[in-house]
Amino acid sequence: MTVSRDDVKARLDQISHLLERHRVLESLAGRQGSEKRDLLAHMQRRENLVELERRLRGMHPADLALILASLPTTDRLIVFRQLPPRETGLTLVELDDEVRASVIGELRPDELIQAVGALDADDFAYLAPSLPDDIVTELSATFGSADRSWLVDTAAYGEGTVGRLMRQDVVALRLDQTAGEAVNQLRAGVPLPSQTDRLFLVDVRHLLRGSLPISELIRGHPDTPVADLGIAETAAFRPSDPASRAAKTFERYDLVSAPVVDDLGKLIGRITIDSVVDYMRDASDQDALTRAGLRGAEDLFAPLSESVRNRWPWLALNLVTAFAASRVIGVFEDTIARVVALATLMPIVASIGGNTGNQTVALVIRALALDQLRDTGGRLARKELLVSAVNGLTWGGVVGVLAYGIYRSASLSVVMTAAVFLNLVVAALAGVAVPFALRWAGRDPAHGASVVLTFVTDGAGFFMFLGLATVFLL
Amino acid sequence: MTVSRDDVKARLDQISHLLERHRVLESLAGRQGSEKRDLLAHMQRRENLVELERRLRGMHPADLALILASLPTTDRLIVFRQLPPRETGLTLVELDDEVRASVIGELRPDELIQAVGALDADDFAYLAPSLPDDIVTELSATFGSADRSWLVDTAAYGEGTVGRLMRQDVVALRLDQTAGEAVNQLRAGVPLPSQTDRLFLVDVRHLLRGSLPISELIRGHPDTPVADLGIAETAAFRPSDPASRAAKTFERYDLVSAPVVDDLGKLIGRITIDSVVDYMRDASDQDALTRAGLRGAEDLFAPLSESVRNRWPWLALNLVTAFAASRVIGVFEDTIARVVALATLMPIVASIGGNTGNQTVALVIRALALDQLRDTGGRLARKELLVSAVNGLTWGGVVGVLAYGIYRSASLSVVMTAAVFLNLVVAALAGVAVPFALRWAGRDPAHGASVVLTFVTDGAGFFMFLGLATVFLL
Numbered sequence: 001m002t003v004s005r006d007d008v009k010a011r012l013d014q015i016s017h018l019l020e021r022h023r024v025l026e027s028l029a030g031r032q033g034s035e036k037r038d039l040l041a042h043m044q045r046r047e048n049l050v051e052l053e054r055r056l057r058g059m060h061p062a063d064l065a066l067i068l069a070s071l072p073t074t075d076r077l078i079v080f081r082q083l084p085p086r087e088t089g090l091t092l093v094e095l096d097d098e099v100r101a102s103v104i105g106e107l108r109p110d111e112l113i114q115a116v117g118a119l120d121a122d123d124f125a126y127l128a129p130s131l132p133d134d135i136v137t138e139l140s141a142t143f144g145s146a147d148r149s150w151l152v153d154t155a156a157y158g159e160g161t162v163g164r165l166m167r168q169d170v171v172a173l174r175l176d177q178t179a180g181e182a183v184n185q186l187r188a189g190v191p192l193p194s195q196t197d198r199l200f201l202v203d204v205r206h207l208l209r210g211s212l213p214i215s216e217l218i219r220g221h222p223d224t225p226v227a228d229l230g231i232a233e234t235a236a237f238r239p240s241d242p243a244s245r246a247a248k249t250f251e252r253y254d255l256v257s258a259p260v261v262d263d264l265g266k267l268i269g270r271i272t273i274d275s276v277v278d279y280m281r282d283a284s285d286q287d288a289l290t291r292a293g294l295r296g297a298e299d300l301f302a303p304l305s306e307s308v309r310n311r312w313p314w315l316a317l318n319l320v321t322a323f324a325a326s327r328v329i330g331v332f333e334d335t336i337a338r339v340v341a342l343a344t345l346m347p348i349v350a351s352i353g354g355n356t357g358n359q360t361v362a363l364v365i366r367a368l369a370l371d372q373l374r375d376t377g378g379r380l381a382r383k384e385l386l387v388s389a390v391n392g393l394t395w396g397g398v399v400g401v402l403a404y405g406i407y408r409s410a411s412l413s414v415v416m417t418a419a420v421f422l423n424l425v426v427a428a429l430a431g432v433a434v435p436f437a438l439r440w441a442g443r444d445p446a447h448g449a450s451v452v453l454t455f456v457t458d459g460a461g462f463f464m465f466l467g468l469a470t471v472f473l474l
Numbered sequence: 475m476t477v478s479r480d481d482v483k484a485r486l487d488q489i490s491h492l493l494e495r496h497r498v499l500e501s502l503a504g505r506q507g508s509e510k511r512d513l514l515a516h517m518q519r520r521e522n523l524v525e526l527e528r529r530l531r532g533m534h535p536a537d538l539a540l541i542l543a544s545l546p547t548t549d550r551l552i553v554f555r556q557l558p559p560r561e562t563g564l565t566l567v568e569l570d571d572e573v574r575a576s577v578i579g580e581l582r583p584d585e586l587i588q589a590v591g592a593l594d595a596d597d598f599a600y601l602a603p604s605l606p607d608d609i610v611t612e613l614s615a616t617f618g619s620a621d622r623s624w625l626v627d628t629a630a631y632g633e634g635t636v637g638r639l640m641r642q643d644v645v646a647l648r649l650d651q652t653a654g655e656a657v658n659q660l661r662a663g664v665p666l667p668s669q670t671d672r673l674f675l676v677d678v679r680h681l682l683r684g685s686l687p688i689s690e691l692i693r694g695h696p697d698t699p700v701a702d703l704g705i706a707e708t709a710a711f712r713p714s715d716p717a718s719r720a721a722k723t724f725e726r727y728d729l730v731s732a733p734v735v736d737d738l739g740k741l742i743g744r745i746t747i748d749s750v751v752d753y754m755r756d757a758s759d760q761d762a763l764t765r766a767g768l769r770g771a772e773d774l775f776a777p778l779s780e781s782v783r784n785r786w787p788w789l790a791l792n793l794v795t796a797f798a799a800s801r802v803i804g805v806f807e808d809t810i811a812r813v814v815a816l817a818t819l820m821p822i823v824a825s826i827g828g829n830t831g832n833q834t835v836a837l838v839i840r841a842l843a844l845d846q847l848r849d850t851g852g853r854l855a856r857k858e859l860l861v862s863a864v865n866g867l868t869w870g871g872v873v874g875v876l877a878y879g880i881y882r883s884a885s886l887s888v889v890m891t892a893a894v895f896l897n898l899v900v901a902a903l904a905g906v907a908v909p910f911a912l913r914w915a916g917r918d919p920a921h922g923a924s925v926v927l928t929f930v931t932d933g934a935g936f937f938m939f940l941g942l943a944t945v946f947l948l
Contacts, residue, residue, distance in 0.1 A: 009845070062726040070846050072853075096844075183692060192689035195730060197671050215666035218657055218692050251755060252536040254748035256669060256730055273747050274728035280751070281725060284758045285840065291765075292836030293829060300841060300854060307861045311833050315826065315869055322825040323876060329818045330880070336810070336817050343810050343817035344803045347824070347932070348796040355767060355792045359785050362766030366759060367774060370570075371483070372544050379546075380774060387781045395789055402797060406804070458821070 008063045011055060012070055018052045019075045053082040061087050065094035068103065072301045077106050080115075088115035092130075093123050098299040100130055109135060121147035122167040125154045153239075162246050163239030165279060166260045166269040169193040172202045173226050175209055180222025195272035197256035201231060208259050208267045210234055236261045237271065243279050250276045290447045293318070317451060325350075325458040332466035335474060341407050342469050345416060348399060349465045353423035353457035356391060360384050360431025361449045368435060368445060381432045388428035392421035415472055419465035423457060426464075430456040482537045485529060486544055492526045493549045527556040535561050539568035542577065546775045551580050554589075562589035566604075567597050572773040574604055583609060595621035596641040599628045627713075636720050637713030639753060640734045640743040643667040646676045647700050649683055654696030669746035671730035675705060682733050682741045684708055710735045711745065717753050724750045764921045767792070791925060799824075799932040806940035809948060815881050816943050819890055822873060823939045827897035827931035830865060834858050834905025835923045842909060842919060855906045862902035866895035889946055893939035897931060900938075904930040 025045040056064065056079065064087060068076050080103055083091060092100055092115060104112065112135055116127060121143055128136050128151065140151055150168050157163025171192060173182050182199070186192065198211040210231030220229045235249050236259045249255065250273055260269040289297060293314030298307055329336075329346070336343050364380065367373045373380065400417035404410065434452050435445035499519040530538065530553065538561060542550050554577055557565060566574055566589060578586065586609055590601060595617055602610050602625065614625055624642050631637025645666060647656050656673070660666065672685040684705030694703045709723050710733045723729065724747060734743040763771060767788030772781050803810075803820070810817050838854065841847045847854065874891035878884065908926050909919035 060727060066726075066845060069844070186689075187693050191693070192687075194687070194728065195671070196689050197669070197730065213666075213668070214688055214692065215660075215670050218688065219661050219665070251751055252540075253534060254668065254751075256671065256747065273730065273751070277725055277747070277751065277754075280754065287762075288840065289836055292832050294833055294836060297840065298837055300846060300857070304857070304860055304864065307857065308864050311830065311861070311865065314833070315829060315865060318826055318829045319822075319869060319872065322822040325825075326818050326822050329821070333814045333818060337814045340807045340811045340817075343814075343820075344800050344807060346817075347803070347821065348793075348800050350821070351796040351799075352789065352792055355789060356785065358766050359768055359788070362763055362768060363772055366762065366771065370543065371540060372774060383774070383778070383781065386778055387785070390778065390782050391785065391789060395793060398793065 008059075008066060011059065011063075012067050014055050015052065015067060015079065016071075018048055018055065019071070019078060021048050022052075022078060049078075049082060052079070053084075056082055057084055059087075061090035061094045064091040065096075065099075069096060069099045069300075073102055073106065076103055080107070081111070085114070086118065089117070089119040089123065089127075092116060093119070093127055096297060097130070098297050098302065102299050102302065104130055104132075113139065117142070121150050122169060125151050128155060157239050160243050161239060162237045162241040162243055162260060162271060165243055165246065165271045165275045166237075166239060167193075167272065167275075168269045170259065170267060170270040171196060171199045172206070172267055173199050173212065175201050175203050175225075175227045177226050178222060179217055179220035179224050179226055179229060182217060182226050183222070195257055195274055198234075200234075200259050200267055200270070201226060202267050206267055207265045208234070208236055208261050211259065234259060238263070239268070244283070246271060247276050247280050247283075287446055291450060293451075321451065321455040321458070324455070325462060328459050328462045329466065332462075332470060335466055335470045339412070339469060339473055341409075341412060342466060345403055345412075346462055346465050349416070349419045349423055350458045350461035352395060352399070352420060353427045353461045354454045356388060356424050357427030357431040357453045357457045358450055360388075360428055361435055361453055364432055364435045365446050365449065368439060381429065384428040384432055385425065388424040389421075392424035396420035396424070411473055412469075415465070415468045419461065419468055422464045423461040426460045427453070427457045482533075482540055485533065485537075486541050488529050489526065489541060489553065490545075492522055492529065493545070493552060495522050496526075496552060523552075523556060526553070527558075530556055531558055533561075535564035535568045538565040539570075539573075543570060543573045543774075547576055547580065550577055554581070555585070559588070560592065563591070563593040563597065563601075566590060567593070567601055570771060571604070572771045572776065576773050576776065578604055587613065591616070595624050596643060599625050602629060631713050634717050635713060636711045636715040636717055636734060636745060639717055639720065639745045639749045640713060641667075641746065641749075642743045644733065644741060644744040645670060645673050646680070646741055647673050647686065649675050649677050649699075649701045651700050652696060653691055653694035653698050653700055653703060656691060656700050657696070669731055669748055672708075674708075674733050674741055674744070675700060676741050680741055681739045682708070682710055682735050685733065708733060712737070713742070718757070720745060721750050721754050721757075761920055765924060767925075795925065795929040795932070798929065799936060802933050802936045803940065806936075806944060809940055809944045813886070813943060813947055815883075815886060816940060819877055819886075820936055820939050823890070823893045823897055824932045824935035826869060826873070826894055827901045827935045828928045830862060830898050831901030831905040831927045831931045832924055834862075834902055835909055835927055838906055838909045839920050839923065842913060855903065858902040858906055859899065862898040863895075866898035870894035870898070885947055886943075889939070889942045893935065893942055896938050897935040900934045901927070901931045
């Protein structure tokens, strides 16, 4: 049975222990006086490394990647150098981008070439953007001409395209083959790649004509032409298609693999559910980070300067919006000087507006992502307006009563209720409008909507509350 | 080739058009005077419905589900009643929970029984929690005894377990069979279920002993025992395992299907990548909604009262925290009355603290989810503290300079810088501590962390800024 998560954790503890010992032995080796003691420490150190190597043996590259990610930068190198040689390349493939960058940055060129030299063209193509250019050039030359042109072709496709996810390990059958001939072809060839649930049918010009589930092939009579075993309808992609569309199609039609064709309809590769799942995970991780105002993931053990830079753009933007909202308050300084309670209550108006607005934003973004919104969202806007009106009266009322409890002023209480009500209406309108506007501007609504919305509800909340107070309380 | 997303949109437009006509004809039928005209309108109405039925034919249940989700409640019923009878049950399976509830709520019991009556036990088990109890009881009786006990067993597993995702459509081979015998067994049986990339090997007592990729079976010599074709190591799950662990395992080891065994190790079912992907999508959708303070997804066309209720718990919580922060400000009303600029500047201190804290929270939650944090996060806390100290000095300085530009008060400017610096340090500490505390309390850190953190940074921001001002400015 496969190594489970708990096993990985246990291994990690053992490995940390060995690394700890390694550090102690290293420092001893430096400090010891006599040559004899030096030799002893050196031997113990080697023994320790051999033990480390033994612990790493037989682990899946995905687990090795997890172990590397959990270790500080210097320990990562020690462990990486003890990896079974066959696993070094695949472990690099499995690493998260930011951890991979740290490991690759520390390896010597010859170590790097040895580590990735055994990868096939598909894995090498995946890794190439993370490798130094001269190493890519040097290693590309070692591939055959078909692989070399595959490497050039796939490198041309941008991040987030099907071209980046596709692999060339596609098994094609000729339409005019019989099931028996197909089975013999499979027996004679190399083992089938994993995630092979279907074989692709092509005509003499290698144009894609359909696909045949491998389970149908195994059940078919040897003399039946593969074309008669049922050409399943197959969603085909082009390398330039967005990966997000492929992910939706895989999800919607429960696909395991799908063909990729060129502009003429020729079969050139395939994408498989494992890379689609990785893409989905990366996209949703990146979403969560972007929403929180980070440019990307951070290696836990990255240098300080990288972490600081990762957070600055968002903080700068936040400062601009916070100052703008602050200037709105500044307009009403005279009012606040006369009714100081306003300063105490105003953050409540802004905060409840931001919260309801972000609820609307989340629902609109989900509906956009699910393709559920057909028109420009008029019906949705009406519904959100109604909900916010009900919530505005309810919570505005509650807030008004609480404010009265504290300050015993009926007029202040009414102003508070009115401001909360109005800000919730603004929040609903902005909550619908902002994601649509961002999409219309060609941006991902999931990323910027929240900051724009909070800016609107803060500014509007302060303005309406203090404005109403100026008119009715002074 | 499969219907693409654009095709679905085109179909949806045609269908909306037909529904529009349907409404016009319905209203005409009521208003027409003569019997003859009535008949004409009636005929046109029927013609229109036939046309609608024609448009729906041949579509994938997933696409039909998308179309239903995009239509208002009344239109959904009209469309649902024109669906090809074979697709009604599967379309219900494909619907999002909230849309499914609306459709099921509107159907008559006899329509519902007809709609789901043709489903197999796996799909019916999936749907059962959404159906009225009496209909579940009535339909369960129509299944064979094996299926009936399957329905009872799976119903016992809670939401978010492997038991809820598993299917019984597992193909098992006996260890002592030869490849040829296995192929003959497959030929004689029913078509293999989709997502069958591997067959499971069991011994005479039906204990799971491994699995055989179907691609290996097809390549194996007919006389070779299946046991010799390579018992691939197989991750096996129990029905009570959390679905999230299964999802991680599928993702990490690129699985397409995996066996489910009972406590004795007997093979009882399997889970497949399509249900894992659906689970991942649902979980990440729910995450995004919960983070925005919604209890769950909302049907776009749900009644107002449901939408309002969906948003209240969060707004109530928000009100409590906002009032608490407001009371912190209340303590310093005298200070504000003497230096009104403080009221203008204090939201900036709170806001920048909330933003940096949420950046930290996002990174900690990600590291927790990826199992990258081994100890209690001491190293992470140190790093975040350092980052926030650097950011606090930088942005605190910027804010101080800007405040000086507006109010020309050096002491106010220094108080502002100090408060931003201190609030960023608090934000970093809380950003690390809050997710850990929530996890320690057995809650999902992704859900409550942001609201707790913002509460801390708001309160601390107001307190430190106004407190420092009281000490140094008065």
